[in-house]
Structure formats: C-alpha cells, structure tokens
Amino acid sequence: MSTIARSPRRAAFFLSDRTGITVEMLGHSLLSQFENVPFDETTLPYLDTEEKAAAVVRKINERASADGLRPLVFSTFVNPQIRFVLDSANALHLDCFSIFIASMEAELGIRSSHAIGLSHRVGQPLDHGRRIEAIQFTLEHDDGLSQRNWQQADITLTGISRTGKTPTCLYLALQYGIYAANYPLIPEDFNRVELPAQFKKLRGKLFGFTIDPMRLHRIRSERKPDSEYASLKNCQYEVRQAETLMRREGIPYLDVTSKSIEELATAVLHQAKLERKIY
Amino acid sequence: MSTIARSPRRAAFFLSDRTGITVEMLGHSLLSQFENVPFDETTLPYLDTEEKAAAVVRKINERASADGLRPLVFSTFVNPQIRFVLDSANALHLDCFSIFIASMEAELGIRSSHAIGLSHRVGQPLDHGRRIEAIQFTLEHDDGLSQRNWQQADITLTGISRTGKTPTCLYLALQYGIYAANYPLIPEDFNRVELPAQFKKLRGKLFGFTIDPMRLHRIRSERKPDSEYASLKNCQYEVRQAETLMRREGIPYLDVTSKSIEELATAVLHQAKLERKIY
Missing domain, CATH: 3.40.50 (Rossmann fold)
Structure with a gap:
C-alpha cells in the first residue's frame, strides 16, 4: 500500500x-x-x-x-x-x-x-403576472414574429442574425421581468432608404448589437457550414451595413464579441436605463 | 420649518x-x-x-x-x-x-x-456553445413544436396548458445549460390508451407538472375569459385526467401551485438529478 x-x-x-x-x-x-x-x-x-x-x-x-x-x-x-x-x-x-x-x-x-x-415576497407563486407575462411577450416578439402590441416593449434589440438577440431578450424577461422584443436586421433592410415605419415608432426603445465579422463567420459556420450566409465576405458586408444603418438612425449599439449573455443583458439594462421589474 | x-x-x-x-x-x-x-x-x-x-x-x-x-x-x-x-x-x-x-x-x-x-471562465464570450445551444434547443422543442432530435433532451416537461412548462424550460436552459423540451398534454392525450410512441421513448427523462384547478381557472381566465378552456369544470377535468395519466405512466410530477419559476427549475434540476452544464 x-x-x-x-x-x-x-x-x-x-x-x-x-x-x-x-x-x-x-x-x-x-x-x-x-x-x-x-x-x-x-x-x-x-x-x-x-x-x-x-x-x-x-x-x-x-x-x-x-x-x-x-x-x-x-x-x-x-x-x-x-x-x-x-x-x-x-x-x-x-x-x-x-x-x-x-x-x-x-x-x-x-x-x-x-x-x-x-x-x-414580491413575486407570486407561478410568478404571475410579471415574469411569465414578460417571457410570453418576448417569445411572441422574437425575431420580429409578431407586430402586435410591439409598443408595449420596454426594449427592442436589433442586429443581424447570430448576435445573441434572442437569448439576451429571454434573460431580460426571466431575470428582470423586462418586455424585450427583437427585430432582426436582414439584407433588405440595408437597401431601404428608411427603416420600416413600425420600427421608427420604437425609437428611443431600440438597442443594437454588433459583432466582429470573423467571430460571426465562425458562429454561423457552426450552424450552416460553407453557406453564403456564413461566408466571411458576407459577414463583413452585413456587419458593415448594419453598423451604418444603426449610426444613421441614431440607435445605440454595443459589440457582443467578447460578452456572455448575462453580461449583454446587464449592459442593456443599465445602458438603456431600464428598470428591473422583478427580483 | x-x-x-x-x-x-x-x-x-x-x-x-x-x-x-x-x-x-x-x-x-x-x-x-x-x-x-x-x-x-x-x-x-x-x-x-x-x-x-x-x-x-x-x-x-x-x-x-x-x-x-x-x-x-x-x-x-x-x-x-x-x-x-x-x-x-x-x-x-x-x-x-x-x-x-x-x-x-x-x-x-x-x-x-x-x-x-x-x-x-468556463463560458466563452457570447456563451458558445452550451448556453446558446440549450436555449436554441428549448425554443425549438417548446410546446411539442419539433420532434427532431428530441432524444437529445436532458429533460422533457409535460403537463396541461398554463402550468409553467415553457418558462421553467427556459430557466433551465439559461441558468443551467439544460436541454429542456416540453410536451403539452391535451385532451386527446387523455382518451388514448397509450402515450404517443415518441413520448414513450423519453421515459426516464419525463417530468410532469400539475396545479390546483382553482388556481388554473384563475390563470386561464386572465388570458381567455369566459372560455370553456378556462372554465373551472374543464380545469378540474384536465387536472384530474393529467394526473391519472402521469401516475399510470410512472411519470414523476410536482404541484406548481405555490412555486415560482426559479423554484420549479431548481426542483426539477434536483429531483430529476440533472447535472448543471454551466455556471
């Protein structure tokens, strides 16, 4: 031994x-x-x-x-x-x-x-209503799904695909009871002279995400390898266009590249001066 | 003064x-x-x-x-x-x-x-991949939406409508990196002699929620007032049938009535002996 x-x-x-x-x-x-x-x-x-x-x-x-x-x-x-x-x-x-x-x-x-x-003690059993309502709202307004009641959103996150909008919205809803919608920027948005009308109405409650194109290329390649969508060239194009659009429209935005979901959620909460609704 | x-x-x-x-x-x-x-x-x-x-x-x-x-x-x-x-x-x-x-x-x-x-330090920026993958999986398998890759679920929550399955799944995904699916029990499930085949395969990874019928009646009435769906009689019927089914199929279940989402998520994590994947 x-x-x-x-x-x-x-x-x-x-x-x-x-x-x-x-x-x-x-x-x-x-x-x-x-x-x-x-x-x-x-x-x-x-x-x-x-x-x-x-x-x-x-x-x-x-x-x-x-x-x-x-x-x-x-x-x-x-x-x-x-x-x-x-x-x-x-x-x-x-x-x-x-x-x-x-x-x-x-x-x-x-x-x-x-x-x-x-x-x-603030919350009720089964968290009615704020937390569950916030999650419900966020799911209904994920990826620009529904236009209904969008003006009720406390915040709308925007940005191109795969910048972490959905998980950040869910974190904001679950942890803070925030009604968080998200509106994905797609190439046809870049060619418009103006933002869509319903989007303009959200002004002041919009917050943008951007990302390092190389990192985006790697993330998208994991899901859709060898696609045009995931190509570095396209990622560079989309990032550049989205940043131009957000600057032009006066939408504050932050770079998600080196941040975790909880860091993004707390950054949005504080930078957009949102009030947390639940503990 | x-x-x-x-x-x-x-x-x-x-x-x-x-x-x-x-x-x-x-x-x-x-x-x-x-x-x-x-x-x-x-x-x-x-x-x-x-x-x-x-x-x-x-x-x-x-x-x-x-x-x-x-x-x-x-x-x-x-x-x-x-x-x-x-x-x-x-x-x-x-x-x-x-x-x-x-x-x-x-x-x-x-x-x-x-x-x-x-x-x-365990997590990478933008939380690739476990947290985001878990959220993605959970969204894809919410409300029995997709049957694809269901066997990858760490847990599948089941129960009738408005028992807190979706927010609990999202909490499990966001906080713990758990692949959480959910399968809603609908009246046609009660009339079946057997559970659907794909559901049987999940045995051992199923966990049920039940609720006090009066509480369910109040919750459903907030969303669909004066509907048959929200009626106390129907709520009593659905709860009784769901509990009978879960007992018959040997699905462990807990009563959500007096619990918050975070309490439900931690109860599922510990009772189903799931291993948390992220901090």
Whole structure:
C-alpha cells in the first residue's frame, strides 16, 4: 500500500433553505478565485428542517473522513436553528446570511425577521403576472414574429442574425421581468432608404448589437457550414451595413464579441436605463 | 420649518466589478429580511477602475448627506484596490468577497488569484456553445413544436396548458445549460390508451407538472375569459385526467401551485438529478 493517496477533489457544498441559487452563484465565484484547486461542487437546496440539516451534516462528515480534508460549506440559512446544526459539521462553514445580518441590524437599529422566503415576497407563486407575462411577450416578439402590441416593449434589440438577440431578450424577461422584443436586421433592410415605419415608432426603445465579422463567420459556420450566409465576405458586408444603418438612425449599439449573455443583458439594462421589474 | 423631516427611503447600493448579478441577489435577499424598512436599491455594475469607484464613493457620500443616514453598500470586488477605495465611503460597506477569501485562503493553504472574471471562465464570450445551444434547443422543442432530435433532451416537461412548462424550460436552459423540451398534454392525450410512441421513448427523462384547478381557472381566465378552456369544470377535468395519466405512466410530477419559476427549475434540476452544464 502506498502512503501517497490519490489527491481528492476538494468538496464544496452550497446549502440553502430555499432554492440555493444565490449561494451557489456566490460560492462558485469565490471558489473560482482558487484556480488551481479542483473542487467538487454540490448544491443542496430546500434544507428547511433541522432533520434535513442533520442528515447533511452526516453527509459532510463522511466526506471529510473519506477525503481527510474538511469540505467548504457555503450557506444562506435564514433560520438560525438550522444554521446552528450545520455549524457542528466538520467543515469550514461560511454562512452568507449570518455574517452580515448582525451588522445590518446594528446599522438599521432593528432586528431582522429571520423569515424564510422573503427574498421573493414580491413575486407570486407561478410568478404571475410579471415574469411569465414578460417571457410570453418576448417569445411572441422574437425575431420580429409578431407586430402586435410591439409598443408595449420596454426594449427592442436589433442586429443581424447570430448576435445573441434572442437569448439576451429571454434573460431580460426571466431575470428582470423586462418586455424585450427583437427585430432582426436582414439584407433588405440595408437597401431601404428608411427603416420600416413600425420600427421608427420604437425609437428611443431600440438597442443594437454588433459583432466582429470573423467571430460571426465562425458562429454561423457552426450552424450552416460553407453557406453564403456564413461566408466571411458576407459577414463583413452585413456587419458593415448594419453598423451604418444603426449610426444613421441614431440607435445605440454595443459589440457582443467578447460578452456572455448575462453580461449583454446587464449592459442593456443599465445602458438603456431600464428598470428591473422583478427580483 | 419643521424639524421632522420626511423619512427617506434607506439607500442600498449593489456594486461589482462585473455584472453585479450575484451581489444584487444576495444583497436583495438580505434587505428583504428587514420587512419594515423601505429601501431604495441601486445596482452599479462594471466598476472596474479606481476612478469609477471614486465616482461612486462621491455618489454614495452625497446620498448619505442628503438622507442624513449612511447607505448600505453590498459589493463583490475581486480587485482589492477598488474595494479599498469603496471602504472610504460614508456607508456600511459589506463586501461579500473579502469577508470569505481570507478564511478560504487559510483553509486551502494558498492565496487566491484576485482575478476579475474568473467566475465565468468556463463560458466563452457570447456563451458558445452550451448556453446558446440549450436555449436554441428549448425554443425549438417548446410546446411539442419539433420532434427532431428530441432524444437529445436532458429533460422533457409535460403537463396541461398554463402550468409553467415553457418558462421553467427556459430557466433551465439559461441558468443551467439544460436541454429542456416540453410536451403539452391535451385532451386527446387523455382518451388514448397509450402515450404517443415518441413520448414513450423519453421515459426516464419525463417530468410532469400539475396545479390546483382553482388556481388554473384563475390563470386561464386572465388570458381567455369566459372560455370553456378556462372554465373551472374543464380545469378540474384536465387536472384530474393529467394526473391519472402521469401516475399510470410512472411519470414523476410536482404541484406548481405555490412555486415560482426559479423554484420549479431548481426542483426539477434536483429531483430529476440533472447535472448543471454551466455556471
């Protein structure tokens, strides 16, 4: 038997008495600051009783014994009893709630409610109506599909095909409850002297996307290899024409080349000064 | 002049050198623990230089003077210099990064990289390919639209109309990179002795939604008032038939009545033991 054990991946748990989405995001980004440590990340949501918490403590302790290393535990427990149970685990327990609540209580001069689920008190079950309505609107107004009620859009994204309009619209609808439509620019738009009339009415609520032609060429080639649509020459032409049109029409636009969908969505939200409707 | 000033809303800032999505979620849920305090929440993302940070400090200080109350500032700054600038603000500064990094460094025995943007290092710009591909797949397989490549679905949600299948699928695709299809149950499915053949093939990757008939009646009435579709009698019938079918076919299902879209998505992710593909 060798005394040199296989180096285990370091266990990390994200625990919550609700969905765990927040603690998972925060914990994951903290872990990613330690690039050279391989982590084994597990999210366990809805730990809303002391019994469930005790079962998780056993699981964490088993892992600690097996690895010979304490797991890292990130949590957002509103309920102090459940947090207390978790504190008994053989782990580095980093609770994202308790660490701030005390100083917030001191600053605000009142006690917190320690109530589960308040973070989403604004929303109703099944999210009626804003979130679902926003998604419904966005799906109905994807790719210029419907002209109906377009003036209700909080924002209309425009740009040529494959610049990320649809996923960005969906992100805006899902995360922020924004009514986001999109209007694709196609070659026949470039030849027009003017924008289509219904499009003109949206002025002030238009936001454009552009992209590096080489990158666009690669993206389009993945879907339609060796097509005229995907050719570098055509991509260069479409990008140049679309930028000319957006400048001429005074449509603010940004370059999506090095951005992820969530970066695009937050950039649009802030640059277009949209108000988020939901949390 | 009265000495009793109008009670101002307490200012809260969510600051980040990236999108601010994480700090906004965490900060908002912390604030919501203080139900009786009216907060005025502002997110300022992309504060990635000391100059931008200094400008924000001035903004925070102006607000503190105007209100006669220190704002609450939640931040996730990876860059310690920027954090340092913010610490000079007249505010309660709660930095969600620095508070944990030191104890993580001690536990792991190494220094963190203090590098911006690592939390999304897995993703490429414009999120090619998993996130965008997942959204594309989900849109193509919404409402049983396309049968093509359905076997590629990580999960297929089923249930009657207006149980939240589409938004939940989109959330799974956007947040987790899951290929989520959905197959609506319509009255003609109830009269069949068997499920459609292509549906049978999905066994093990099917997950059902059901809902309280009274709630369904209200939801459907908002869209199609006074229709047979929305009538309580029909809603009761469809729910009963759908549940009978799902039980008969061994499809696990959950009741969506009191759940938000994000709760549904995380419940499906965990109950169906799906692996998240992206952070």
